Amino acid sequence: MRGGRRIGSQRSGDSVREEQGALGYLCMQDGTEHKIGDSLPQIECFRCGICCVRYRPKVTSKEIKRISHKLGMSIDRFTSTYVRAVPIKEAYILQSSADTCPFLRWEERDVKAACSIHAFRPKACRNWLPSLSRPECREGLVKLKADGELLLPEDIYKSGRDIEKLSATLSDGEGI
8 A cells, every 4th residue: 555545456346457557566575566667768687686686576366377387386386385475465476485586596607687487477577677767777787897897888788789778778868
């Protein structure tokens, strides 16, 4: 609840409708929600993992069924291992005992994050738009930079297209 009104998915009979303008929500461990999918100037993901550590994606019963099937697990086993009910409303989030997304993996000397279910990740994760307007992404840039070193676009992205997209965002002044 924020300001006395319910945010995120709202029940209307048996159907679920999302608040206008939101593509989804990510939950903090205490159940508070953060709207995702705002009209921020998008960049390619740095793969810093900040959002995967800080937030827990909401998952629907349908997503639980789909992900558990793709992993070759029963719904009951998947739910007991990877899912937690959110205390403030009828919702579920992905949660592990390691206090991060259970599907977060680290590559390249534990610097680059990867999602082990990226091809069939929840809607909340698919709708996350990386942007320099997001504090998580700015924090990710700092994380990627070693002390005393200058971080170059080539250190972040391997693709020239991704570097051009970042440069355009910075040139527009929208990313800062």
